Amino acid sequence: MTGVRERARVATTAEIMRLARGQLAVEGAAGLSLRAIARDLGMVSSAIYRYFASRDELLTALIIDAYDRLGAAVEDGERSVRRRTDFLARWRHATHAMRQWAMDHPAEWALLFGTPVPGYAAPQDTIPPATRYTVVLVTILTDMSAAGHRHDVAVPKAIRADLSRLRSQLGTDAGDTSLLIGLAAWSAVMGAINLELFGHLHNVVEEPGALFDAVVEQHGRTIMGTVPGGEPSERA
C-alpha cells in the first residue's frame, strides 16, 4: 500500500506546513518565503514546487488548517459547558475560546481575519472549515430559539431577505431578530479581538481582556433576550 514515496510525500508536506507555520508566526503572511522553507528543509528552492504549486497554494493549505484548528478550539471551549441550557455560559466560553486562540496564534488569526492577501482569492475549499467556528455560535442561537428565548429588536426591511436566506442556509429556526442580534454580536466580538490583536488598544486600555469581557457580557445579555413566562435572564 503505502509505498516509500507516498510516505515520504506526506512527511515532507507536513514538514513544509510546520516550517511555514513557524515562519508565519515570526514574519507574518507577507514574510512567508518558499526559499527559506526549502533551505530549512535542506532542499533546493525549486523542489518545494513538487509539493505546492505556488505560494498561494501553500497559503490556502495554511488557511484551511488554521480555520480548522480555530474551529476545534471553539468547539472544545463551548463543549466544556456542562449545563447545556446555560446559554450565556456557552456564549462566554465560545467567544473566549476565539479570543484565546487569536492571542495564541496571532499570525494565523491575522491570516484568516486580517487584511486579505492582495491578488489572492481564497478557493472554495476554504469555506467549509471557515464556517466551523460559526456553526458553534449559530447552534447556541438555535438552541436558545428552541428553548423559547425571544428578542424584540427592530429588523430593518433591507436585511430581511438576507436573514431568511441565512436561516435556511444555516438550517436554524432562529427568528429574524435572533439572527440579527447574533450577527451584531459576532461583529462586536471580531472587532474587539482585531482591535486588540492589531494594536489599536495600545494607549487606550491596559487590560484588553477586561474590555473583551465587557463586550461579551453586553452582547450576551442582549442575546439572552427574554424567555416568555420565565423571569428576565438577570445575571452578569
Add this chain to the structure above:
Amino acid sequence: MTGVRERARVATTAEIMRLARGQLAVEGAAGLSLRAIARDLGMVSSAIYRYFASRDELLTALIIDAYDRLGAAVEDGERSVRRRTDFLARWRHATHAMRQWAMDHPAEWALLFGTPVPGYAAPQDTIPPATRYTVVLVTILTDMSAAGHRHDVAVPKAIRADLSRLRSQLGTDAGDTSLLIGLAAWSAVMGAINLELFGHLHNVVEEPGALFDAVVEQHGRTIMGTVPGGEPSERA
C-alpha cells in the same frame, strides 16, 4: 524664499505619495514597490531614497495621511448634523462616514486597521492623526454626558483603572459606564466594517450596509441611555 529646489522637493514628494496611494489601491500594502514608483516617475530607483529613507518611512507617511483624511471625513460627516443635541444622529453620521471612507479607500483602511505590516512599528507621530476620528466619537459621548445622559451597565472592576485613565487622557467628563459603552460600540463598528471589507460577509449577507445600520442602531440606542427626568429612550 522658496528656491527651485525646495519647490521641486515638495512636488516630487507629493508625486511619490500620489503614486504610492495608487499602488496601494491596486496591490495593497504588501505590493508597494519603490522601484515601480521610481519608474513611473522617470527616475532611477535609488533616487527615491532621497525623499524617503526607506519603504517603512513611506509607509508611515501614507499612514499619517490616511488617518488624517479619515479623520477629516468623520469630522465632516458628524458636523453635518445641525441639531447638535440629536446625539443619535451625530453617532449615525460619524459611523457612516467611517464606513463610507473605508469603502472608498479599502486599501488605506486596511493599512490602518488591518494586519500590521510585520517588522513595521508605527512611530510616535502616527498617534495624533490616529486619534482624530476617535475624538469625534468621544466628543459625542462628552456632550451627551453634559446633557445628562446616563447608562446603567455593570462595569467590571478590572477595567475601572483603564477607564479613569482614559477619562483624563481624553479630557472628558463621561462616566465609567458611558466610556465602557462607547468602547464597546467602537469595537462593534470596527468589527462590522472589517468583516465587510475583508470579505467575511460574502455568502453571509448580501446587504452589508443594512447589517452595518443595524449594528449602529443597536449600539446607538445603548449609547443614548437615559436622561434623568426625560422619558426613557426606548430600549433594545
Add this chain to the structure above:
DNA sequence: CAAAAAGCGAGAGCACTGCTCACATTTCTC
C-alpha cells in the same frame, strides 16, 4: 521481469524587490 511512466531533487536562469555606494551634476549659501 523488463520497459515505460511518473515522481522527485538539482541547478541554472528570469524578472522582480529593498537598499547601498561611489560618482557626477545642479543648486544654494557664504
Add this chain to the structure above:
DNA sequence: GAGAAATGTGAGCAGTGCTCTCGCTTTTTG
C-alpha cells in the same frame, strides 16, 4: 565665485517567486 549641500545615475548585493531542463529513483504497466 568658491565651497557645501542637495539631487540624480548606474552598478551592485542579497533576497524573492517561479520556470525549465536534466538526471536519478520509484512505481506502474505490458
